[in-house]
Amino acid sequence: MPLKAIAPWALFFGVLMMVLLYFVGAEQGATALFSGEGVHEWVHDGRHLLGFPCH
Secondary structure, three states: OOHHHHHHHHHHHHHHHHHHHHHHHOOOOOOOOOOOOHHHHHHHHHHHHHOOOOO
């Protein structure tokens, strides 16, 4: 499989992983995009599982 066929998918999944990492690791902090506790509660257990502090 040529690299040109894989590159767009690799970029897409790389960006997707960075967005997910942001929501698990940094959302509801100083850089919060959404107000309230909804996102925090949704990713709370994942935060602890990955070692991110949230309390």
